[in-house]
Amino acid sequence: MNDIDTVRIALHNAVLGDMRSSRPKQLVKALRYQADDFEGDDRGIAEGCASEEDFQLALRNAKVTDALIELWRKELTAWDYQDAAAWSRAEARTDARRADIYARLELAEETRKLLTSLIPVFKEETPVVISEDHQEWYSTSVQHGREFYWPRYQQLLTAKGWPAHAVSGLDEASDRVVECLADPAAPAVYQSRGLVVGYVQSGKTANFTGVIAKAMDAGYRLVIVLSGTLNLLRGQTQRRLDMELVGRENILRGAGEYESDYADDPDWAKGSFATFGASPSTLGGFDIVRMTTRDHDYKSLLQGIVALEFEKQEPALPLHDQQNLHRSHARLMIVKKNKTVLAKLVKDLNKIKTPLSEIPVLIIDDEADEASVNTANPAKPDAERTAINKKISELLGMLPRAQYVGYTATPYANVFVDPSDTEDIYPKDFIISLPRPAGYMGASDFHDLGGRLPEEERTFANSNEKAHVRDVVVTDEDNDESLQQAIDMFVLTAAMKIYREEHDPDGRLRFKHHTMLIHESVRTLEHRELLGRVTKLWWEGGYTGPRGHERLRRLFEDDVLPVSQARAAGYPVPSSFEELSRYVGAAFHRIGGDDKPVIVVNGDKEIENREADFDRRPIWKIIIGGQKLSRGFTVEGLTVSYFRRAANNASTLMQMGRWFGFREGYRDLVRLYLGREEKVGRKERDLYEEFEAICRDEELFRQEIRQYAKPVNGERQIRPRDVAPLVCAHLPHVKPASANKMYNARLVEQDSAGAWEEPVAYPTSVTALRHNTGLWAPVLESLSATTTEFSHPGATNRFSALTGRLDAAAFYTLVNALKWEDPDKFFPHLAFLQKITDASARKVDDWVVLAPQHARSGAGFTLAGSERSFSWFARSRRRGPLFSAISDPKHRTAGLRIAGAEALPGNQALEDLVTPRRGAVVLYPVVEGPNRQQVEETGRIEAGKLVMAFAFVAPMSARSDDGRTVRFRVIDSTKGPIIDA
Known part of the structure; x- marks a missing residue:
């Protein structure tokens, strides 16, 4: 060595390597202990580097890309991310956790500041998990006792330039998936089904590669990846897994370098494929037998069916017994979602001698909302399952130890599946929402x-x-x-x-x-x-x-x-x-x-x-x-x-x-x-408008999943079957998914304190519309004679509005008397409004009413019996018939500020309306297409042709005492409503 930087890095690497398997320990003591193991001139250098002063000097002169910093970034990030660390009570990825790490290392304040400036705490969101109760089996001893493929996959990602926080994030996210699976060595049979929701092109393949590596290490011996419906995607996925997980030795299996199906691949020649140095089975691991290749999907094995047979070192014991499981090779196949291909696989599995009930199987369904979901009309008694869904059902039916994990960025089709259909792929055991990755x-x-x-x-x-x-x-x-x-x-x-x-x-x-x-x-x-x-x-x-x-x-x-x-x-x-x-x-x-x-x-x-x-x-x-x-x-x-x-x-x-x-x-x-x-x-x-609308839909879905996943008083709020997707289509012609989907639960109460809510299920009949307009007409008449201009910094939040006020009881009485096309759509909000208005536990005093007014002339209407003119809004309904989004974004911040849900103050006119225990109501008199010409020409409209739409924000002070935000009535198509959660 004989280079101070080289010896210093080697010394710190030895120290951190020793701590890696335990916990952070006193740094200087550890440096001095490891320095004794150096020989010759290197020992003298190492002893000189075995002090905190030397470490500080190196940190002051370091760049963020230096090897020493990369070394410490990897370890600090791993400790930052370690979930439920026995040596720290602080939550992962917090300043408190980092402070615990520094305290364990016994670092001086100056060293702490230098390290934090070079390696800040990365506070990325964690995966959100909604799951059923499951046996906790994926313990530290299981994870680290037989690891082979996962640590090598980690090393490969690091070598590719993945930052330490990204590798640690993947480690944690893949852990969350694997721990929801059944124990592959458990005597009892259990088949779990789950869904992992990521973002489009955001690293889902890396996540399920990590899941496969950890699942194989834990004992899963048959992994089936259902990879899209096209050869192009199947081949891309096959290469990715071969390159980053399977490795050269498993690909060659004793053949020559130029006999590989990747012999013409530049990355094969450059040595970019994972390599272990020898066959994994000779290194204490197990081999992966590929059942598909880069250019060939699964084919009938005919006389080669033995390739699917699993080795048993102890023939008298089942394959899933520990004495057999970890001494058997794993099989991996990347299969296109094609009826013919899947039929071949089903046929061959039925031929093998190994009892299918003994094989721990992991099925990864990439793009799980495409082709996999049964889209046959359930209303038809003789309806048959769609082809791909039927074959997946057959696989699940014949493989009792199969764990099904669907991956998608667009989950609506999957969560709309009837949970009572035991043959389908409804994620009955877990739904995991992956965080948006950095970059x-x-x-x-x-x-x-x-x-x-x-x-x-x-x-x-x-x-x-x-x-x-x-x-x-x-x-x-x-x-x-x-x-x-x-x-x-x-x-x-x-x-x-x-x-x-x-x-x-x-x-x-x-x-x-x-x-x-x-x-x-x-x-x-x-x-x-x-x-x-x-x-x-x-x-x-x-x-x-x-x-x-x-x-x-x-x-x-x-x-x-x-x-x-x-x-x-x-x-x-x-x-x-x-x-x-x-x-x-x-x-x-x-x-x-x-x-x-x-x-x-x-x-x-x-x-x-x-x-x-x-x-x-x-x-x-x-x-x-x-x-x-x-x-x-x-x-x-x-x-x-x-x-x-x-x-x-x-x-x-x-x-x-x-x-x-x-x-x-x-x-x-x-x-x-x-x-x-x-x-x-x-x-x-307008494609841009359509993308913006579905972007809002997606963010709302993730936000609600994140909110409802939080335990309240140590108890979960919802389970996977309770995720009746609270999804709205902001545009009438762009539905969340194809039309043949089902909801699996009814929401009976929604605590929406501090949240912008806008009902959409307004009636269509003239009688009901006239009734509703009659209820709102006195409110309109009571509004201020002149408009007030409101503004809020940071966005397009300037608008003029007429203003008024309703006390809590008056507002509840009004909305309770409204008629709806679908009352169930508003009922969860009505139940919440009743609770916060009730005299015994009142949490709202009054409501500010805002009626935004257009600046342009000729955009007003007058009701019969009134001389006042008010602005109207052109909006359209979607299937249901429900409206799409009604509100204007610039009005929302004002409503949120009045209700205490927005911290940033607005102009003085807005601030004058802000008081505790006050909510906001924003009125949107809507004129639909057939009636717009009349109001444009005459400025008048009959009460039965006007939709009195509104949005509201309940005050933040109205939050539930116990933190519970939702109450569901779960629906099973075979039993009807069965439980309130």
Whole structure:
């Protein structure tokens, strides 16, 4: 060694390695103890480094990327993340936990400050788990007693550059899944079924790879991964698992290097596949036998059925007995969700001699909401299960020890399954919501969900929409101006990436892939025409001449430069187009140097001129995609998306969002060219509005799962079967999932203190509407004669409104008398309002009423018998018939502030209304389509044609004393309502 830095790192590595299997211990004492093991000159150096003063000196001079810091980051993060640590009572990922670590290490205050500045506590959200009671079997002794594949997977991720907090987060998240499974060695048979909810392209594959590694280490010996419906996705998943989990020795199984099915894969030649040094079974582990390969899905084994037979060292004992289980190889197969393929697997499993009841099986269902769910109409008595669902049911039926874990980013189809259907895949045992990972760029990063600022106040720094989204408005089918600009942006961002590679101060930044995705249609004939258009635009773009450079200059100065100056996060940005222009030629060559700048991925072999295999080679191309790229498949390096395809439900639309994912080093360069106000059939569609609506749906679903998962007084609030998804479709034509879904519970009370609530199940009959308008008419008449202007900083929260007040009893009496199209939709809120208004435990004194008024003239209505005019709102209903979202985002912050749920103060007019125990009601008189012409022409409307819609925020002071937020009535289709939870 003989280098101070090298010896210091070796010394600290030895100390932390010793603590890794126990707990943090007194650092200086441990350093001195380990220094004695060094020999020769290194011992003297080690003794000199065995002091806290030396450690402080090293920390003062260290960079965050230094090896010593990386070493300490890994260990500190592991201790930060350790769940229920015996040596600390503090919660994981808190300052208190870090303080406990420092105290155990007996570090001086100066050392603590230096370490925290270099390695701050990473306070990422934890997975949210809603589960049934289950036997606790996945203990520390089980986890660490027979570990083989998991620690090696950890090491591989670290070597790939995963930060310590990300590896620790994956460790924790995969633990939460595995501990919900049944003990593979338990004598009793139990089959669990669960669902893991992630984000689109957010690392779900890494999570289930970790789950597979830990499950195999624990004893699961047959792992079946159901990977999408397309060969493209199945092959991508197979390679990922082979590369990161299975490893070279299990792939070769004694064969020569060039006999591997990855012999032509560059990463195989570079040694990027996991390797163990020898066959795992000779190293105290167990081998993984692949039943599928990169290019071949599961095939009937015929005479080779022995490959599925499990070895028993003790024939008299069952396979799941400890004496057999950990001495048997594991089988792994990545199988496409295809009826024929699954039928072959079912047939072969029925042939093997090993009793199926003895095999611990893990079934991972990737994209579990696609094809797996039974969509046959349950109302038809003779309805048969859909093909894929039937085969999955057969697998579960014949494998009693099978654990089913579905993975999806769009869970609605799965949680709508009837929980009483024992043959289906309802997640009866657990639902786990994964946290949004650090560095992830998702739907919310393209929208201003806090409210859109006025156009004049929006900047590239404060508006996600202004920074990343560009409108595509096509008035003439022959006009490709927007498409040309998107291609120009693709070339510019390519040049920016090459510029950053050359100017990266650490020399680490490398962009293997750079892609543009064009998604207009799923029809191959249209792809053929689009290929011709894009190719023509590319070659006529003039990217190597003055004409093209002039277009690029304008786009750089008007778009790329100001966005990157605001959002580059420290990555290099050229100061002028002249500085960037010399990289444009290199960008043009990387994209079109082979005269094929475009790849079509749609299954049409005549047009699919180059397979989009991101694993085998770098790809800098424009990709025209169809159904193959709509779900699951990752388009690497995606920077520019041109998207005009509509969809009818949120799940499909969200899965089309291939622009979601990790964009390290080029987040500021991402652009989304999106269809706005596009005519689809007879309707005008705004894709940006649709994505924003489903983004709000998704965030609401996750928020409620997170809220209801919290125990109250040590008791859980809900179980998996109680997750009657509180999902609303904010747009009438974009439903959460396909229409044939079922709710499994009825919500009978919802504590919504401090939450914005807006009912949507207003009546349709003239009589009921007249009744409701009659109840609200006195309230309207009692409002102030003039408007008050309200404003709130940080969002588009300026508006004018008439104001009034209702005492608690009057408001409850009014809403209790309202008529509804579906009373059950409002009943949970009514039950809560009754409870907080009741004189014996009153938690609300009064309600401020706001009636927002439009600034424009001609937007008012007058009711018969009144001379006052009030603003009305144009809103539409969805199926049910329920309304979509009614409120305007700029009104919500005011309501939340009045009710005490928003801490940031607004203008004086708003602050004057804020008092404890006060709620807010916002009125939205709605005029539906058929009646709008009348009110626009006359300014008057009959009471029976007006929908008196409203939203409310109960005061924060009305929160439940015991913290309970919901009470459900669980519904079983075979028994009816069975339990209040």
